[in-house]
Amino acid sequence: MDTLIPQFSIVLLVFMRVSAFFVSVPLFSYRTIPTIFKIGFSFILAVLVYYTLDVSPIPIDGTYLLLILKEAVIGLLLGFIAYMMLSAIQIAGGFIDFQMGFAIANVIDPQTGAQSPLMGQYLYTFSLLFLLAVNGHHLIIDGIFNSYHFIPIDQFVMAFGEEGFILYVVKSFGLMFMIAFQMAIPIVASLFLVDVALGIVARTVPQLNIFVVGFPIKIAVSFIVIFIVMALLFVTVQNLFEEMLVVLRDMMSYMGGTG
Known part of the structure; x- marks a missing residue:
């Protein structure tokens, strides 16, 4: 019994970081995934991580409560950083929707329950399927697994107040936004040329109701351009996944005091 309690205290710390990570990380935090599955998967992963750690027993006292809080904050922050990077896809969809005239039509995001752009949710769904196809979810799990090599579980090493950490968050x-602009620029630029052409037509042919003709033309051009540049969009999404993993690794280095 005396050896079981220290072991349980370490498992609980690991479970706090892993479960908090799955609360905010993309894909695993979907509301459509049963909560009992998230808790069970987090606990199994926490037990597996526990057997890879070489940590001395941690007594359960006031300091231990602070360690629990630290682990929860680290898990939530790492998951939020991953979600923030993948939000570039929905931001790009928002840019496209605004130019297409779909800005008034939103859909419900199953992850947050909030409204999201129509094209943004369309691209985001395909991006998640692409993430699953290339085993990106394995890399996400591997990221939280390797976080214990950067951020010790039994130490208060968190560089939230350091200038380098804050600047890196702002840079990320x-x-x-830069990746979102790269994804949206082919469609947005094409629609800008369509707007210019419609403006010229409106000035040269005043009898034509340009508002009635313009919206269907812009929607048709948008879908044609999206179909043409779809491969390019997924190349950008692949680069986004790589940048997400790099940012996660650098964030863990900063929080571990080695960045």
């Missing part, structure tokens, strides 16, 4: 936030 800007990178997300």
Whole structure:
């Protein structure tokens, strides 16, 4: 019994980080996934991680409660960073929707329950399927598994107040918008040329109701361009997945004090 309690205390710390990570990370945090499955999967993964750790027994006291809080914050933050990077896909869809005229039509995101852009959710769904096809979910699980090599479970090593950490978060936030702009620019630029052409037609043929003709033309051009550049979009999505893993690794290095 005396040896079981210290072992349980370590397993609980591991379980807190893993379960908090699955609360906010994309794909695993979907509301459509049963909660009992998330808890069971987190516990099994926590037990597997426990047998790879070389940590001395941790007494259950006031410091232990702070360690639990630290593990929960780390798990939530790492999952949020992964979700923030993949949000570039929905932001790109928002840019496209605004130019297509679909900005008024939103759908419910099954992960957050909030409204999301129509094209953004379309691209996001295909991107998640692409993530599963290339075993990206294995890399995400591997990321939380390797986080214990960067962030010790029994130490308070968190660099939230350091200037380098804050600057890197801001840089990652800007990178997300840059990738979103790269994904949306082919469709947005094409629709801009369509707007220019419609403006010229409206000035040269005043009798033509350009508002009635313009919307179907823009929607048709948008779908044609999306069909043409779909392969290019998925190349950008692949680069986004790679950047997400790099950002996760660097964030763990900063929080572990080695960044």
